[in-house]
Amino acid sequence: MALWQISEPGQSPSPHARRLAAGIDLGTTNSLIATVRDGSAEVLPDTAGRRLLPSVVRYRDDGSTVVGHEALASEVEDPLNTIASVKRLMGRGRAEIGESPYRLAANAEGTVRIETVAGDKTPVEVSAEILRNLGARAQAALGGELAGVVITVPAYFDEPQRQATKDAARIAGLTVLRLLNEPTAAAVAYGLDRNPEGLYCVYDLGGGTFDVSLLRLSQGVFEVLATGGDALLGGDDMDTALVAHWERQGARVDSPTTARRLLRAARQTRERLTEESTVAVEVPGVFSGSLTRAELARIIDPLIDRTLVPCARVLKDAGVRAEEIRDVVLVGGATRTPRVRERVEQFFGKTPLHDIDPDAVVAIGAARQADLLAGNADAADMLLLDVIPLSLGIEIMGGLVEKIIPRNATIPSVRAQEFTTYKDGQTALAIHVVQGERELVTDCRSLARFTLRGIPPMAAGAARIRVTFQVDADGLLSVTARELTRGVESEIAVKPSFGLSDADIERMLKDSIDHAASDLAARALREQQVEADRMLEAVRSALAQDAALLVAGEGERIAQRIQELETARQGRDGDAIRAAVVALDQASRAFAARRMDAGLRRAMTGRSVTEFR
Amino acid sequence: MTQDYFRLFGLPARFDIDAAELARRHRELIRQWHPDRFARGSDEERRVAVATSARLNDGLKVLRDPLERARHLLALNGVSTDEETDTVMDTAFLAEQLAWRERLEESGGDPEVAAALTSEVAACGADKQRALASALGEAADWAAARRLVRELQFLRRFERELDEARTGVS
Numbered sequence: 199m200a201l202w203q204i205s206e207p208g209q210s211p212s213p214h215a216r217r218l219a220a221g222i223d224l225g226t227t228n229s230l231i232a233t234v235r236d237g238s239a240e241v242l243p244d245t246a247g248r249r250l251l252p253s254v255v256r257y258r259d260d261g262s263t264v265v266g267h268e269a270l271a272s273e274v275e276d277p278l279n280t281i282a283s284v285k286r287l288m289g290r291g292r293a294e295i296g297e298s299p300y301r302l303a304a305n306a307e308g309t310v311r312i313e314t315v316a317g318d319k320t321p322v323e324v325s326a327e328i329l330r331n332l333g334a335r336a337q338a339a340l341g342g343e344l345a346g347v348v349i350t351v352p353a354y355f356d357e358p359q360r361q362a363t364k365d366a367a368r369i370a371g372l373t374v375l376r377l378l379n380e381p382t383a384a385a386v387a388y389g390l391d392r393n394p395e396g397l398y399c400v401y402d403l404g405g406g407t408f409d410v411s412l413l414r415l416s417q418g419v420f421e422v423l424a425t426g427g428d429a430l431l432g433g434d435d436m437d438t439a440l441v442a443h444w445e446r447q448g449a450r451v452d453s454p455t456t457a458r459r460l461l462r463a464a465r466q467t468r469e470r471l472t473e474e475s476t477v478a479v480e481v482p483g484v485f486s487g488s489l490t491r492a493e494l495a496r497i498i499d500p501l502i503d504r505t506l507v508p509c510a511r512v513l514k515d516a517g518v519r520a521e522e523i524r525d526v527v528l529v530g531g532a533t534r535t536p537r538v539r540e541r542v543e544q545f546f547g548k549t550p551l552h553d554i555d556p557d558a559v560v561a562i563g564a565a566r567q568a569d570l571l572a573g574n575a576d577a578a579d580m581l582l583l584d585v586i587p588l589s590l591g592i593e594i595m596g597g598l599v600e601k602i603i604p605r606n607a608t609i610p611s612v613r614a615q616e617f618t619t620y621k622d623g624q625t626a627l628a629i630h631v632v633q634g635e636r637e638l639v640t641d642c643r644s645l646a647r648f649t650l651r652g653i654p655p656m657a658a659g660a661a662r663i664r665v666t667f668q669v670d671a672d673g674l675l676s677v678t679a680r681e682l683t684r685g686v687e688s689e690i691a692v693k694p695s696f697g698l699s700d701a702d703i704e705r706m707l708k709d710s711i712d713h714a715a716s717d718l719a720a721r722a723l724r725e726q727q728v729e730a731d732r733m734l735e736a737v738r739s740a741l742a743q744d745a746a747l748l749v750a751g752e753g754e755r756i757a758q759r760i761q762e763l764e765t766a767r768q769g770r771d772g773d774a775i776r777a778a779v780v781a782l783d784q785a786s787r788a789f790a791a792r793r794m795d796a797g798l799r800r801a802m803t804g805r806s807v808t809e810f811r
Numbered sequence: 812m813t814q815d816y817f818r819l820f821g822l823p824a825r826f827d828i829d830a831a832e833l834a835r836r837h838r839e840l841i842r843q844w845h846p847d848r849f850a851r852g853s854d855e856e857r858r859v860a861v862a863t864s865a866r867l868n869d870g871l872k873v874l875r876d877p878l879e880r881a882r883h884l885l886a887l888n889g890v891s892t893d894e895e896t897d898t899v900m901d902t903a904f905l906a907e908q909l910a911w912r913e914r915l916e917e918s919g920g921d922p923e924v925a926a927a928l929t930s931e932v933a934a935c936g937a938d939k940q941r942a943l944a945s946a947l948g949e950a951a952d953w954a955a956a957r958r959l960v961r962e963l964q965f966l967r968r969f970e971r972e973l974d975e976a977r978t979g980v981s
Contacts, residue, residue, distance in 0.1 A: 346850075375850050376847065376850070417838070419838060419841075419842070514978070570847075571847055571850040571851075572850070572851075573850070573851055581841065581842050581845055581847065582847070583841070583845075583868075607868070607869075607872065608868040608871070608872070609865075609868065610845075610846065610861045610862075610864045610865035610868060611865050611868050611869055612862065612865035612866055612868075612869050613869055668861065668862065668865055669865070670846065670861045670865075671845065671846045671847065671861070671864075732851055732853075733853055733854070735851065736851065736852045736853035736856060737853055740853070740856075783853060783854045783855060786853065786855065787855045790853055790855040790856050790859065791855065791859060793856075794844075794856065794859040794860070794863065797843065797844075
């Protein structure tokens with residue numbers, strides 16, 4: 199008789215069990231999910247064996263959604279409810295988007311909503327559908343729940359775009375271990391397999407975005423030196439340019455359906471010209487003709503030119519000459535186009551590498567990083583240091599921008615700047631946070647506005663207000679402000695200029711669960727259990743390593759909280775678990791800080807000890 | 812209070828710095844403190860890791876750059892360079908600046924003129940940096956160091972403009 203091994207859902211795994219982790223390339227045109235199995239990274243196919251999931255979501259009038267190939271197939275028949283290339287709308291205000299094939303609406307703050315038969319959808323919700331689909335694919339393939347995922351974003355994504363991506367994962371019920379820049383992920387995929395030290399350039403031309411990054415690989419540290427790109431330029435634009443060329447030759451676009459058919463023909467033509475030198479183009483009833491590779495080159499050259507401007511800038515930012523680069527790596531489906539390879543080769547003076555499938559390379563790199571962050575690989579092996587792609591600053595007098603953290607600063611990063619009041623008795627200061635390279639506020643992206651209140655009344659110029667920007671490893675910003683002369687720290691709430699509030703996300707989370715017909719309470723409980731396990735494991739391992747750092751009575755207090763959390767963890771009350779997690783965090787906070795300090799001091803001993811006061 | 816970045820890296824607080832040693836210590840510390848090392852750590856550990864690694868990265872940036880390093884040393888000694896609020900500069904220095912800028916403007920941004928100016932400005936900057944090293948060293952002349960930092964900042968801004976004129980890349 200076989201014995202069933204019964205495992206409670208949510209029970210923490212044994213210390214040596216592998217945690218399931220995956221890397222997701224959430225692309226404009228296609229998305230992929232990959233994982234590391236038996237030491238090698240592989241893309242996970244769907245049940246039909248297809249690796250690419252078209253990043254297309256169709257909303258139907260019965261409230262159901264269709265994702266991927268099936269949605270793509272309905273693009274022509276139902277263009278307004280079939281949402282493609284939603285990545286281009288992520289974290290964007292209505293005014294920034296311009297023309298769109300969909301019916302777009304926006305609320306007072308400018309947050310974009312797409313009108314569909316199933317109601318208004320934000321780009322974050324559409325992306326969440328794609329992520330949920332990939333997550334389900336991985337869980338089915340791996341036979342268990344994912345402990346966490348690494349999601350890639352274009353290096354050029356600004357703060358709101360990164361935040362929107364993270365929000366989408368949250369709505370999809372995925373734990374994000376890290377947002378990783380796509381070129382960095384590609385470099386991981388290449389670098390780990392070969393491992394020569396030196397400078398690398400990653401040229402990533404995807405469906406909707408272009409990224410270029412310059413990285414240095416040295417002693418297991420991948421350090422991004424500079425990054426640049428264009429968040430609104432990709433292979434899709436080549437298709438649009440091709441359609442415009444056909445229109446000049448007489449093709450008439452009279453409906454969204456015709457537009458979709460022509461765009462599809464453009465993509466197919468472009469792909470076929472990779473292998474063939476001339477192809478016939480036939481869109482029944484709309485256009486008939488042919489196209490040569492040379493004609494295509496002429497049409498897309500202006501777009502390729504636009505990619506070479508950021509390439510030059512990145513080299514300049516890093517103070518590097520093209521000939522110092524060891525290898526150029528090509529990423530993104532659009533780099534299959536022979537003309538793109540030719541121009542990149544001319545620019546860098548060397549044949550670019552493309553041995554890893556350009557569609558899969560980013561997901562593979564992300565999977566390796568996810569495996570490492572989940573604790574499956576030896577963490578000392580490799581470290582990725584990313585940079586912030588665009589400068590962060592605040593508005594000063596005259597509508598000008600004062601940069602606080604410059605572009606290409608290694609993240610995490612922190613920078614403080616002091617400001618003062620300009621009126622006698624001024625008790626509040628309005629702070630407007632922006633991102634961008636231009637000098638005028640109106641030319642930069644507005645990230646947030648907040649008001650620092652409770653400044654003690656003083657003469658103009660006497661108050662000293664320190665504004666601190668901190669950017670985490672995902673490129674997400676937090677801002678704090680403090681008045682220094684009286685030591686008043688005022689509470690500030692950063693309200694996103696647009697984007698989603700926590701309440702919005704909660705609501706979407708709830709909506710998505712209702713549609714998935716799963717149980718909201720069970721899901722919330724599960725989240726709290728995962729959090730409790732992480733906290734218990736972290737505190738226990740800290741106690742095991744550094745018990746000597748406990749002060750009198752502290753060990754007992756922490757032990758008490760651990761026991762309380764364990765008790766709560768056995769129950770079914772998510773709020774009680776959350777409260778016990780918070781209590782344990784508070785009880786162990788001073789100990790954790792002491793451990794980190796001790797670690798920092800230990801790291802600085804050695805030959806520097808006499809110099810260190 | 813200003814965070815002492817020399818202390819953070821366990822380096823002596825002086826202008827002359829061993830750049831290779833700074834890079835080595837940064838690498839060693841960031842390996843240990845990067846939030847990726849605490850992906851499964853407690854909330855507090857993760858907060859501290861972000862804050863610590865952010866300071867390490869900013870510290871490297873500050874100490875690696877001579878101008879920022881000098882400003883940092885002055886701040887640690889209670890001297891602010893007040894570059895935003897105090898715009899009074901030495902007259903002779905301003906006259907020289909003006910003459911350079913006129914030459915560039917009159918040439919209509921000619922790359923050759925820009926190249927000639929670049930080497931002049933670089934030589935002037937090198938002199939000032941040597942003077943700065945001595946003011947921040949044994950001389951401990953904070954007033955002179957403050958003036959030199961402000962002047963070097965002017966030169967740096969002009970060098971950037973020259974660079975754009977020369978290469979056409981901004």
